[in-house]
Amino acid sequence: xxxxxxxxxxxxxxxxxxxxxxxxxxxxxxxxxxxxxxxxxxxxxxxxxxxxxxxxxxxxxxxxxxxxxxxxxxxxxxxxxxxxxxxxxxxxxxxxxxxxxxxxxxxxxxxxxxxxxxxxxxxxxxxxxxxxxxxxxxxxxxxxxxxxxxxxxxxxxxxxxxxxxxxxxxxxxxxxxxxxxxxxxxxxxxxxxxxxxxxxxxxxxxxxxxxxxxxxxxxxxxxxxxxxxxxxxxxxxxxxxxxxxxxxxxxxxxxxxxxxxxxxxxxxxxxxxxxxxxxxxxxxxxxxxxxxxxxxxxxx
Amino acid sequence: xxxxxxxxxxxxxxxxxxxxxxxxxxxxxxxxxxxxxxxxxxxxxxxxxxxxxxxxxxxxxxxxxxxxxxxxxxxxxxxxxxxxxxxxxxxxxxxxxxxxxxxxxxxxxxxxxxxxxxxxxxxxxxxxxxxxxxxxxxxxxxxxxxxxxxxxxxxxxxxxxxxxxxxxxxxxxxxxxxxxxxxxxxxxxxxxxxxxxxxxxxxxxxxxxxxxxxxxxxxxxxxxxxxxxxxxxxxxxxxxxxxxxxxxxxxxxxxxxxxxxxxxxxxxxxxxxxxxxxxxxxxxxxxxxxxxxxxxxxxxxxxxxxxxxxxxxxxxxxxxxxxxxxxxxxxxxxxxxxxxxxxxxxxxxxxxxxxxxxxxxxxxxxxxxxxxxxxxxxxxxxxxxxxxxxxxxxxxxxxxxxxxxxxxxxxxxxxxxxxxxxxxxxxxxxxx
Numbered sequence: 001x002x003x004x005x006x007x008x009x010x011x012x013x014x015x016x017x018x019x020x021x022x023x024x025x026x027x028x029x030x031x032x033x034x035x036x037x038x039x040x041x042x043x044x045x046x047x048x049x050x051x052x053x054x055x056x057x058x059x060x061x062x063x064x065x066x067x068x069x070x071x072x073x074x075x076x077x078x079x080x081x082x083x084x085x086x087x088x089x090x091x092x093x094x095x096x097x098x099x100x101x102x103x104x105x106x107x108x109x110x111x112x113x114x115x116x117x118x119x120x121x122x123x124x125x126x127x128x129x130x131x132x133x134x135x136x137x138x139x140x141x142x143x144x145x146x147x148x149x150x151x152x153x154x155x156x157x158x159x160x161x162x163x164x165x166x167x168x169x170x171x172x173x174x175x176x177x178x179x180x181x182x183x184x185x186x187x188x189x190x191x192x193x194x195x196x197x198x199x200x201x202x203x204x205x206x207x208x209x210x211x212x213x214x215x216x217x218x219x220x221x222x223x224x225x226x227x228x229x230x231x232x233x234x235x236x237x238x239x240x241x242x243x244x245x246x247x248x249x250x251x252x253x254x255x256x257x258x259x260x261x262x263x264x265x266x267x268x269x270x271x272x273x274x275x276x277x278x279x280x281x282x283x284x285x286x287x288x289x290x291x292x293x294x295x296x297x298x299x300x
Numbered sequence: 301x302x303x304x305x306x307x308x309x310x311x312x313x314x315x316x317x318x319x320x321x322x323x324x325x326x327x328x329x330x331x332x333x334x335x336x337x338x339x340x341x342x343x344x345x346x347x348x349x350x351x352x353x354x355x356x357x358x359x360x361x362x363x364x365x366x367x368x369x370x371x372x373x374x375x376x377x378x379x380x381x382x383x384x385x386x387x388x389x390x391x392x393x394x395x396x397x398x399x400x401x402x403x404x405x406x407x408x409x410x411x412x413x414x415x416x417x418x419x420x421x422x423x424x425x426x427x428x429x430x431x432x433x434x435x436x437x438x439x440x441x442x443x444x445x446x447x448x449x450x451x452x453x454x455x456x457x458x459x460x461x462x463x464x465x466x467x468x469x470x471x472x473x474x475x476x477x478x479x480x481x482x483x484x485x486x487x488x489x490x491x492x493x494x495x496x497x498x499x500x501x502x503x504x505x506x507x508x509x510x511x512x513x514x515x516x517x518x519x520x521x522x523x524x525x526x527x528x529x530x531x532x533x534x535x536x537x538x539x540x541x542x543x544x545x546x547x548x549x550x551x552x553x554x555x556x557x558x559x560x561x562x563x564x565x566x567x568x569x570x571x572x573x574x575x576x577x578x579x580x581x582x583x584x585x586x587x588x589x590x591x592x593x594x595x596x597x598x599x600x601x602x603x604x605x606x607x608x609x610x611x612x613x614x615x616x617x618x619x620x621x622x623x624x625x626x627x628x629x630x631x632x633x634x635x636x637x638x639x640x641x642x643x644x645x646x647x648x649x650x651x652x653x654x655x656x657x658x659x660x661x662x663x664x665x666x667x668x669x670x671x672x673x674x675x676x677x678x679x680x681x682x683x684x685x686x687x688x689x690x691x692x693x694x695x696x697x698x699x700x701x702x703x704x705x706x707x708x709x710x711x712x713x714x715x716x717x718x719x720x721x722x723x724x725x726x727x728x729x730x731x732x
Contacts, residue, residue: 107727110727113635115631115634115635115725115726115727115730116725116726116727116728117725135639135640135641136639136641139634139637139638139639139640139642140637140639142635142636142637143636143637143638144637148635148636150730154628154631154632154635154730156629156632158312158313158316158317159312159316163312166308167309167633167636168636168637170301170305170308170309171301171305171633171636171637171638171642172637173301173302173305174305175304176304176305176308179305215636219637
């Protein structure tokens with residue numbers, strides 16, 4: 001198990017300059033039954049990587065309203081994988097989405113992440129309706145607010161580990177030197193500093209997934225979307241990855257939505273959801289994550 | 301995305317996909333090299349040969365002679381029965397509005413023998429001498445002596461000789477006899493002597509009636525009407541008077557007329573013919589030659605374009621495959637925050653760099669080959685007056701054009717597939 005060192009935590013904190021203020025959900029809730037106690041989670045204000053531009057990181061809940069999605073036919077037809085999903089995820093929650101293969105977990109994550117438009121419905125992050133944003137608004141939003149971890153890692157084969165991690169930072173117009181420093185810090189945090197110059201082909205599945213996590217976190221996003229991050233890993237490596245994500249969630253107050261088959265996630269998630277028949281069913285979690293969330297709620 | 305960040309990705313992608321980068325650059329380079337060479341050949345053909353055609357067969361020029369009287373196979377130009385081509389007639393021609401200039405060409409009517417040394421051998425030959433005004437040949441005079449009249453008793457007579465004599469000497473006599481070849485610089489400034497009234501061929505030569513004239517070659521002429529030795533017209537006029545005395549009549553062998561435009565050709569020709577003169581134009585010859593040269597240049601260019609088109613099909617396919625293979629990468633870039641424009645710019649940038657490198661290498665190599673070929677051909681081929689200075693065009697503009705063509709072509713080859721990819725949602729690209 002890799003642990004965050006005191007030094008790397010201090011470095012990360014110095015970069016984020018997080019301050020907290022109280023904020024309630026920025027939009028009227030249409031799905032009150034999904035409201036969690038973490039809805040009133042504090043707003044994180046971060047200086048924009050030393051540029052002196054404060055940026056609201058969290059405190060922006062995610063709300064899905066009537067999401068339908070179908071591949072290759074109409075939303076109402078047989079090909080629909082999502083049939084009117086209504087969901088609200090408060091800032092700082094760790095939501096695990098379970099479901100059998102093909103039930104639309106990945107599709108749901110892609111829609112939340114703004115990389116796939118729903119056939120019907122709306123996705124709100126804070127006061128933004130994601131799919132009403134133009135490409136020049138949505139892409140930077142994805143870059144700064146959302147970290148994506150894919151089951152198949154999707155690392156660029158020609159880039160080294162550090163270069164893969166640098167990619168979102170460079171796309172966010174960080175200088176090459178600064179992006180490299182950030183990437184090395186993230187790799188250090190996930191315990192892969194020694195593999196910084198290795199290419200994906202020279203790494204194991206677990207190592208590649210750690211690089212993917214580092215990449216997802218390099219811009220200090222407010223929301224982390226993980227699509228079966230342990231799906232291709234053995235049990236022990238999977239547990240390590242889950243622990244790593246759990247720790248990030250606890251220590252950085254990330255909003256995490258994870259699609260998974262892995263029951264071990266119960267230890268970390270604050271809420272367990274099940275995707276059945278194209279719709280979401282909720283179940284309260286009694287795991288450590290829930291305890292942590294409750295503790296944070298008390299702090300705020 | 302800023303340039304420095306884009307350069308970061310471009311450098312790594314090109315360097316670490318070395319095999320593909322080298323293949324793409326190589327394919328573009330070969331295509332551009334062939335196209336460059338074909339275009340260089342076509343351009344040289346056009347600029348060099350068309351220029352010479354214009355010089356040798358100027359379209360706006362016509363030659364006017366007295367119309368001969370034809371009796372069976374014989375033709376006479378007695379001057380009594382037809383219009384005499386004298387100073388008055390030249391003045392009349394000059395007064396025609398479309399006529400820009402009319403230069404008389406006066407033939408020496410006395411026998412003349414040239415005596416001098418050529419390639420180390422003393423020799424003598426009968427020659428034809430013409431007199432023309434200074435203005436007519438001013439562009440061809442290069443010697444310091446100039447082409448003006450001075451007393452032949454105290455000064456040399458400046459003369460031009462036909463370039464074609466040098467060709468005949470170099471390609472015939474010098475080749476056959478193993479003599480050193482003549483060059484323009486070796487001929488200009490050379491002196492020889494003309495014995496007026498002397499001849500190796502004429503039977504009625506009176507040795508007491510021979511006058512010796514020292515001559516200096518001041519230039520070469522490529523006017524095909526001036527085959528012989530050409531001197532300022534005042535000398536020829538004076539020599540004719542000296543040889544024939546009071547019987548000398550100034551009748552010109554021909555008059556060189558330059559028109560305002562080729563459009564005036566028909567009108568002027570009709571007028572002159574109505575005055576009893578014979579008119580010979582070179583417009584049709586020039587047109588036919590120009591058509592042939594342009595046709596040949598066009599064929600070369602089309603061949604170059606055909607090669608380029610075949611290469612383009614391969615390059616488009618290669619680029620399409622590359623873009624197809626990299627859809628996942630495009631999807632990932634888009635998923636982690638690249639705008640459509642940034643993703644398009646990155647991959648299009650790679651294509652542009654491949655085109656730039658391929659174009660520069662191919663076209664640069666072709667340019668070097670052109671230079672070397674021109675030098676080798678200049679040394680290897682015997683010198684002759686119609687030889688172009690460059691067999692392959694060496695202009696840097698052609699290099700720049702080929703590089704620009706390669707860059708634009710590469711960008712266009714990659715753009716459609718790339719555009720189709722970046723337009724799609726990242727998740728769709730990742731799923732493939």
